[in-house]
Amino acid sequence: MKAKAKAKATDPQKRSEDALRLNAICPYYTMFPLDFPLEHLAAKPDATRVLDPFCGRGTTLYAARLAGLPSVGIDINPVAAAIAQAKLTKVTxxxxxxxxxxxxxxxxxxxxxxxxxxxxxxxxxxxxxxxxxxxxxxxxxxxxxxxxxxxxxxxxxxxxxxxxxxxxxxxxxxxxxxxxxxxxxxxxxxxxxxxxxxxxxxxxxxxxxxLRSTPIPQGGRVYLGDSVETLREIRNKFDLVVTSPPYYGMRTYVADQWLRSWFLGGLPEVPYNSSGQIARQPNQEAFIRALAEVWAATAQRCHRGARLAIRFGALPSARKDPKRLVVDSLHQANAGWIVKEVRPAGTSPKQARQAEQFGKAGSAVEEIDVVAELNSRRPNSQNR
Ligand SMILES: C[S@@+](CC[C@H](N)C(=O)[O-])C[C@H]1O[C@@H](n2cnc3c(N)ncnc32)[C@H](O)[C@@H]1O
Known part of the structure; x- marks a missing residue:
């Protein structure tokens, strides 16, 4: 039954367009297209529970729901958490x-x-x-x-x-x-x-x-908070992680959503403080260290053989190589993640690039997809 649901969700020929509508309830900056998590769900047919530690609008959670799997999402931005929450909900x-x-x-x-x-x-x-x-x-x-x-x-x-x-x-x-x-x-x-x-x-x-034809909910939860702190508190175990950390050099996630932040209880003005946002790290080394902590905390909550798919980009103004940033952070995590694949984002035939959805400003963003697998040997597991 589960395998059938997954095949139906991940095959564009078979899935109903009406069932995809809820995913577009509210746009979110640097959201990835649904096809990205669907592709990794198809590549991991034995997955039982899905995680996105930077869930944004909850695209991964919605893909998991379409594929018949429960999921957990974490985001530090209240706007993201509120949108993602709706992706797990069924109401008329x-x-x-x-x-x-x-x-x-x-x-x-x-x-x-x-x-x-x-x-x-x-x-x-x-x-x-x-x-x-x-x-x-x-x-x-x-x-x-x-x-x-x-x-x-x-x-x-x-x-x-x-x-x-x-x-x-x-x-x-x-x-x-x-x-x-x-x-x-x-x-x-x-x-x-x-x-x-x-x-x-x-x-x-x-x-x-x-809401005309939403898929059956599969359970799961959205946490509003820092991914490392939240991952230390939750007890679930995952075998598929599909995520996209804040793009390097992108500091406007909160300010750009100021009106939506106000609607959720924020002040009626543009906020200049976005504490906890990983993209706010003072330099590249600190950014890599912060990402490494997330991958280490993620490994602690994953089964051996878990698949981690990361879409990542760097703004041209940051003059950084996104591939190096992600691969270094995975190595620095020292948690057993083995890099299996690195390719430019959207080179899979079905996928549009994430930045393309944002027109001119976004189209210069260099994006990559990295796939890693959790090795059975976890070098630093004794230290935790
Ligand atoms: C590239 S976006 C994710 C977009 C998502 N894939 C989607 O489809 O909407 C990165 C997200 O990471 C969140 N973030 C930044 N720092 C965080 C932290 N310390 N803990 C949890 N989430 C964080 C941002 O608020 C942002 O929503």
Missing amino acids: PGAVVRLARQILNSDRLDEVPEGEFWHWCYEEQTLREIVTLRKNLMAMDTPTAAMLRAILLGILHGPRNKGLPSYLSNQMPRTYASKPAYAVKFWKARGMDPVRISALDVIARRANYL
């Missing part, structure tokens, strides 16, 4: 809409943020609805609330389209939130006043589209 569109309506009819309101940005970004009543949904959802942790929260993160900002609106904001990219001063200048220069958009209508359309 009706339940999501009912919860949204119930919240919007409640009188639990919150202060509306003030200032030019907010005035231009959202029409007054739309902003009041967003604030009400934000305040109420912050106190809820049911699966329906998790799904509604992730849907709202996905519709909070994006382009203004011609037909029925898909996003609640004035014109903005959907992948990242513009900085306030830039956005206000943009809207003012074009005389683009925000228009009234009913949050409930957009939520209902989105829920009906995304």
Whole structure:
């Protein structure tokens, strides 16, 4: 049964396109395409539980669910954890809409943020609805609330389209939130006043589209926290790890998602502190050491013979060789990971490169895929 489910999920001919929709609930910077984890699930047919210690929007977790396997994801960014959470959840569109309506009819309101940005970004009543949904959802942790929260993160900002609106904001990219001063200048220069958009209508359309045919949930969990600390606490054992650490030189994961971070309870401004982010290491050696710690902690939670697939990149401005960074970190981990394969990302016929999804800025990023296997001899296991 499991083998059948895996074959169906990993074979593009056999899988249903409707079942893939939930994966696109909200974009996330440097997310990898679903085909990347699906390819490694197909290459490890005896896998029983999957891990992603830098799970981002939960692409690996969703691939595992499609393949009929439980999974665990860890991410230090609350936006990532909230999106990933939805990938493990099954709720009906009706339940999501009912919860949204119930919240919007409640009188639990919150202060509306003030200032030019907010005035231009959202029409007054739309902003009041967003604030009400934000305040109420912050106190809820049911699966329906998790799904509604992730849907709202996905519709909070994006382009203004011609037909029925898909996003609640004035014109903005959907992948990242513009900085306030830039956005206000943009809207003012074009005389683009925000228009009234009913949050409930957009939520209902989105829920009906995304949740029409979701795969059976397979269990698992998303942890919000540092991967090394979390891996030391969990008890599960894994045989497949598919992951993508923060790209070297990329320091804007949190700042670029400032509006979504605000929605989850952050301050109504661009945060300059992103503590715990591995990409914030002061230099290359520190970055390699930090990654090595993750691979060592991962090995402790893996069975012998486990497969580790890593997609990694470095921004051109960092002038670093991504292959060297990953391979050195695996060696420095001294945990039994044997490098089996290194190739440019996306050279497998089915795969698009991760950076391609981000247009011009991303296309210069050099990306590689590295596959390692956990050797039966684990050199430093006596020290732990
Ligand atoms: C390249 S992204 C992962 C994208 C993911 N593969 C996807 O498809 O969405 C790297 C992630 O690592 C997370 N991260 C950075 N430092 C971390 C840490 N110390 N512990 C856990 N996650 C961390 C970032 O927040 C970011 O979401």
